Amino acid sequence: MPPDGRLSAHAWVGRAPAGAAAVVLAAVAAVAACTPGATGPAAPTSGGSSATGAPASPGPLPRSVTEGLTVEIAQARSDRVARVVELRVHNGSAADLTVLEGRLTSATTSGPAVTEEPREVGAGRTRALRAALAAPVCPRGGVTTAVDPAPVVELDVVDADGRRATVRVAPTEETDDLRRVHGEDCAAAAVAAGLELGLEETLTTRDDGTAEVVLRVRPVPGGPHVRLVQVGGTTLLRPASGYGPWVLDVDSAAPPPDGRVVLPVAPARCDLHAIAEDKRGTVLPVHAAVDGVALPPVFVAAPPALRGALHDFVLDACGSADDARS
Known part of the structure; x- marks a missing residue:
């Protein structure tokens, strides 16, 4: 027996009847589970969280939203010297969206034209996003306006619930601005x-x-x-x-x-x-x-x-x- 006359739990269990020993061991396990730093099974989570406690992903945007996006390419007269174009994004879906970034690629330029800042595009609305064109790609030793721009626009979009998607769109061009800009760019390079x-x-x-x-x-x-x-x-x-x-x-x-x-x-x-x-x-x-x-x-x-x-x-x-x- 220890000097203070008290028995440890394990020592007492050794002297106690089998039934009493089982009760004591259960109590010791319960105390250990409440002790700071103790390890054991994680508490169950709720509210759609994962086993690690991180919020569940909101998932992708449905096709009914992404298929409602269309883009028209145009250029304002005041942007011609700066070689800036507009991506006029129309949201034909029923969901309000934010276009985080738009990228226009064309065979007439050396890289994508990237939009300047995110823009909200409400359901049924059209918003213009400005993007500066990359350097022109001109034919060696001459100029041609016959190059097919073959433009493609990619839009990174998100809705109010955090659902995201990258949407690839074949844009329209009523005034054929990309072809005109390419002709002017290459003419300027040839003259210079x-x-x-x-x-x-x-x-x-x-x-x-x-x-x-x-x-x-x-x-x-x-x-x-x-x-x-x-x-x-x-x-x-x-x-x-x-x-x-x-x-x-x-x-x-x-x-x-x-x-x-x-x-x-x-x-x-x-x-x-x-x-x-x-x-x-x-x-x-x-x-x-x-x-x-x-x-x-x-x-x-x-x-x-x-x-x-x-x-x-x-x-x-x-x-x-x-x-x-x-």
Whole structure:
């Protein structure tokens, strides 16, 4: 017997009758199960949780939802210089969705165009998601607009219950924007290989209500033969001599000695709506031929200083500057 006169549970069991020993062992097991750190069977879980306690997966989106998604590709006029397109997602299902990311792939670009941020698309609604196009893929030594873009859009979507899916869609294109963008991209690359183009920041105004915009040209050594044939008018600007394009004959093999092509300009229109909401009025379409092949127009955008000067010029020349600024 221990010095304090008490028996341990096991010692007492050894002296007790068999029935009493069984009761004591059951009590010891119960105490051990309640002791911190003790191991034993996990308590049962409820509420749809797994055996580890993690919430059960909400599962995938049903086909009745995913099959209701359609996409149209379009491009706003203000996005043409930045080469940004819109994925206009229509949710024809009865479930509100969030498009986490959209990816547009095309044979005309070097990689996918990825949407900028998630957008909610409610049931029966259409939302536009903007995506910048990757670098163009142009044919070696030339330009063609006959390439089939063959676009495909993938949408990562989720509903309010956390159900997710990646939906692959063949988009529609009412205005064939991808083919047009590809033609313009490759034309710009072909021209730039033989002749660098840019607009001077300074605008020279005249007393007769016209002004002079200067197109800078610089041949690229070893590049293809480039010939500029005309510059088109815009919603804000036209040639000072009348309506129509500026007719040119600028050859990369014999460029202007000072590298300057002067374009006399006048306002194309004076309504304040066109001036206040101008998007492309200071982007000049330059038509060229490379190695004798006529190309789609190459767009040369005015730098910020010239853009502001042109807006002021149009307002002043139209005699409505004070009204438009108020």
